[in-house]
Amino acid sequence: MSVTQPGTTLQLRRSIPTRRYRLLAVVGFVLCLLVWQLVSASAIVDPVFLPSPVTVAHTMAEIFSDPTIWSDLWVSFVRVTVGFLLSAIAALPVGILMGSFKPIEAIVQPVTEFVRYVPVPALIPILMVTLGIGEESKWALIFIGTYFQLVLMVADEVRRVPYELLQVAQTLGATQGEIIRRVLWRSAMPGIFDALRLCNGWAWTYLIVAELVAANEGLGFRILKFSRFLQTPKIWVYLILLGTIGLLFDLMFRALNRRLFRWAESGK
């Protein structure tokens, strides 16, 4: 019997055409909508908590006719971006040095691992006391939430660069600085870019946490406000929006990664 069995549709690790992949992705979403519709129509769950997809669609149109949504989106986007960029700017050099030199790793890594396991939302009270409820506390929360993860991931990517690439550079007369800049960093770039993609996703999560606790505007703040008035359809609209934003950023990072690092694609 051959490895590829004709007649069966599911074959281990067999790739499928891109068009079919996209079609199936849409099917996944449609299935979710169907289940949602069935559950809400059967009234197992109180419609106050789970409105029907149609109600939510109407609410969405209503929400987008009001400028509040745009200012919420903008405020949240700026917060995430500032926090995320600060974290990336700090994490890249530290991570690269950690991945390059064992003594630096020994100093930084165990401490970082420790901080990483401190639940970030538990820091909110301290951040609010020290930084207030303004923008700085949001940036700080996103920074703390992503920096310690990112540093470790960047260091991992640098460590994953094949040792021989570094040895070749040595035999060609490269200095340590040149090897870091021209071999380790360059070689680790696609992986680091992927780490940034994951961290951007986490940044949105921490933003919402921060806004739910203390904010005057932004997506998270609005969700909290809707819940006070039991406006569940509006909450659902915002949740769908958050998912969409996450998915869009993810797709954007992936597309950029493919464009920037075409060399990293495997094989012919």
Added chain:
Amino acid sequence: MSPILEVQNVSKVYRTDSGGVDALRPTSFKVERGEFVTLIGPSGCGKTTMLFILAGLEEPTDGYMFVNGRQAIGPGADRGMVFQNYTLYPWLNVTQNILFSATLKGFRQNGEDSKAAKERCSALLYLMGLEAFANAYPRELSGGMKQRVAIARALLPRPAILLMDEPFGALDAQTREEIQQLTALLSRHEGTTVLMVTHDVDEALFLSTRTLVFSPRPGRIVDDISVPFGDVRTLDLKLAPEFISLKRHMLGLLRRESDAHRDDYLQRLLQAQEPELAFGHQLYKARKESQ
């Protein structure tokens, strides 16, 4: 004039938690300008360790080495290296890979100019038959082509010695013969001194002017054979009687060394008095008698 390479009592002991593992016993040899020397021996015999020490990528436990009469410590552009695996930089195209050394600070400090380097790069591309792939990326190349680029990259700064670690091991037989001939011609043409590690007796005899045979671990040189087949060699040489008799001699040496080791192991296993191992010894004896 001093030899281009002189190795004095270089040895290597790997430190482990439970003491040390002897990888290379104190070894000395000299290499003259323009020689093509192969280091041959069973796997794990320390020949690769020797090569990495020469490249400056590993520190010898003891001993010295001199390149052109000057002591060499650490890696340097005077000793080019071609690795067993393909080690091209995937983000650089063929030309950029070959020119890598010319973009480093050390190169510019030596007063070399980049225009000359570019000309040398084109010359190497031509000699290697890579002109059509000057702008290709490594992922678009076959294994043989990748290794040709790696050789060109190592040759660009005109190293005093080219070190090669089983460079053709991963290639199919036909590609290997082709690139072997190319390497032989190129090293003669450039007058490069080459030290190449291999475990392939045919390859050693076909390419080199001299072969150093290593014993199993801990390695030491058990024979220093000069290979007198002239400068230009064709594949027919591999069928010539002189070639075959030298090959028989070398295979004999390698087998004697590994046989001695196998007997030693069997002896130890028997001492451990495991019944299934005694059976293994019987099997070995029976096989030896039937030969």
